[in-house]
Structure formats: C-alpha cells, structure tokens
Amino acid sequence: MSAPSGYDEERLGELLSLLPPAPAGWVRAAQELPAARLGLDEIVERARVDAEFRVLLVADLEAALAEAGFEPTAELLDAVRACLPDLDQ
Amino acid sequence: MTMELSDAQLVGRCRNGEAAAWNELVERFSRYVYAIAVRAYRLAEHDAEDVFQDVFARAYERLGSLRDDEAIRPWLAQLTRNACVDRLRAAAREQPTEEPAAEETDAMLEQLDEALDLQAGLESLSEDCRDILDRFFARDESYRIIGEALDLPAGTIASRISRCLGKLREKLEGRKNPADASGEL
Numbered sequence: 588m589s590a591p592s593g594y595d596e597e598r599l600g601e602l603l604s605l606l607p608p609a610p611a612g613w614v615r616a617a618q619e620l621p622a623a624r625l626g627l628d629e630i631v632e633r634a635r636v637d638a639e640f641r642v643l644l645v646a647d648l649e650a651a652l653a654e655a656g657f658e659p660t661a662e663l664l665d666a667v668r669a670c671l672p673d674l675d676q
Numbered sequence: 677m678t679m680e681l682s683d684a685q686l687v688g689r690c691r692n693g694e695a696a697a698w699n700e701l702v703e704r705f706s707r708y709v710y711a712i713a714v715r716a717y718r719l720a721e722h723d724a725e726d727v728f729q730d731v732f733a734r735a736y737e738r739l740g741s742l743r744d745d746e747a748i749r750p751w752l753a754q755l756t757r758n759a760c761v762d763r764l765r766a767a768a769r770e771q772p773t774e775e776p777a778a779e780e781t782d783a784m785l786e787q788l789d790e791a792l793d794l795q796a797g798l799e800s801l802s803e804d805c806r807d808i809l810d811r812f813f814a815r816d817e818s819y820r821i822i823g824e825a826l827d828l829p830a831g832t833i834a835s836r837i838s839r840c841l842g843k844l845r846e847k848l849e850g851r852k853n854p855a856d857a858s859g860e861l
Binding site: 594595596599600602603604605606607608609610613614616617618620621622624662 | 693695698699702703706707708709710711715725728729732733736787788790791792794795798809810813814815816838841842844845848849
C-alpha cells in the first residue's frame with residue numbers, strides 16, 4: 588500500500604467518505620457473472636443441437652428458459668436474445 | 677477468501693476459475709468502480725449501474741489478456757473511464773450534456789486511488805473500528821443510526837470515531853516509518 592500523504596483526521600475522513608459502498612444488488616449481479624455465463628453457454632449449446640428448444644426460445648424466451656430450469660433474469664434474457672440471431676444461421 | 681491475497685494473487689485465482697476469488701475481486705474493487713462512475717464522471721445512478729455491470733463483465737471476459745496481474749487496479753480504472761466516456765457521449769447524442777473536464781476527472785481519480793489505499797490500511801484495524809469508520813464516513817450514517825446498529829450509546833460514537841481515526845493514523849505512520857510502528861491496533 589502506498590502511504591497517503593497527510594495523516595490528519597480530517598483528511599482521513601475525507602478520503603474514507605470518497606468510497607461509499609456500491610449498491611448491494613449491483614455487487615451481487617457482478618459476482619454472479621461467471622455462473623450466468625455458464626448458464627448462457629449451456630443454453631446456447633442446447634439451442635444449437637435441439638431445434639425444438641430453439642423454436643421455444645424464439646417463441647417465448649422467458650418461459651422457455653424457466654421451463655428448462657434457468658432463472659430468467661434480465662441479464663440472462665438480454666444475453667440469450669443477443670445470441671439468438673447467430674443460432675438461426 | 678482471505679483478505680491477505682495480493683491483487684495479483686487474486687487475479688491468478690480468478691483466472692483459474694475460482695468462484696470465491698471472483699467474488700472477492702468484485703468486492704475489493706466495487707467501491708472504486710462505483711466511485712469513478714458517480715464521483716469522477718458524475719453519472720446518474722442508472723447509467724452508473726450499466727457502467728458498473730459492463731466493467732465487471734468486460735473484466736471477466738478479458739482477464740486472460742491482462743499482461744501484469746498486479747496492474748488490475750489501473751486496468752479496471754481504465755475500463756471504467758472508457759465505459760463512462762462512452763456512456764456520456766451516447767447520452768450527449770440524445771441530449772447535449774457537458775463532460776467533466778479531463779483535469780477534474782484526473783484529480784478525482786488520484787484521490788480515489790489514495791482512498792483505496794486507505795481502505796487497504798483499514799484492514800489492519802479491529803473489526804469494530806472498521807465498521808464504525810465505514811458507517812460514519814462511507815455510508816454517511818448518523819450517530820443515532822450507528823448507535824442503534826452497534827448497540828452503543830449515541831453519545832460515545834464521536835469519541836470512538838476519533839479514537840479509531842487516531843489508530844488508523846498511527847498505523848499509516850507506522851507503515852511510512854516502520855521503526856516507529858507500535859504494535860497491534
């Protein structure tokens with residue numbers, strides 16, 4: 588750790604107040620990224636090999652994911668939506 | 677996950693796919709990324725949230741391309757700056773907005789780096805001290821709220837804060853002059 592310059596209590600207080608915690612939900616969402624990515628990889632792979640699942644995804648994405656056992660969070664829905672055009676090719 | 681891990685060790689473990697290491701990395705830098713967005717670039721909360729998620733998503737995807745694991749902090753800072761600037765420019769296309777001056781953001785980033793160093797220094801304090809300083813300064817909680825949360829008389833909070841700041845100062849001075857360091861806090 589590099590030593591902050593000037594150690595009076597006022598300065599320490601100022602510095603401490605510069606880093607409020609990020610909202611807990613944001614931190615949790617970022618921490619869940621690896622798991623979300625794993626889920627995405629699994630969904631994409633299944634959609635590639637399973638035409639029926641692919642049709643269900645296009646017809647009703649949220650219901651298809653829930654039915655397949657994935658929690659259809661907004662992030663996952665956006666991520667799968669972004670992959671759908673590639674899956675149709 | 678122990679807090680003793682260096683940034684480089686933490687990055688190495690993330691690269692090996694350790695979920696606990698990724699959790700710790702996000703925890704360690706979440707305040708920093710958030711503060712760059714809302715303090716240095718003054719983004720509105722909803723834009724800051726997009727930037728925050730975007731930065732950690734990019735970090736996760738590109739961690740393998742980081743050449744020096746020790747440089748995770750400046751790398752995250754740069755990812756965050758880029759994301760903030762992109763966000764401001766996209767917003768300006770819809771409605772003219774003024775970007776903060778580069779000198780201003782540079783000065784704030786310097787202060788945030790110093791603040792993050794100080795956060796690391798807090799780790800050497802007792803949990804009680806860390807908690808009370810964090811609640812008062814970073815979370816902006818009142819004496820009354822702190823007193824209720826920690827089951828302490830509100831009248832003693834100010835003196836405890838002062839005492840903990842004193843300990844932090846001693847600790848920092850001890851690090852600067854190791855010969856003067858005077859034991860545990």
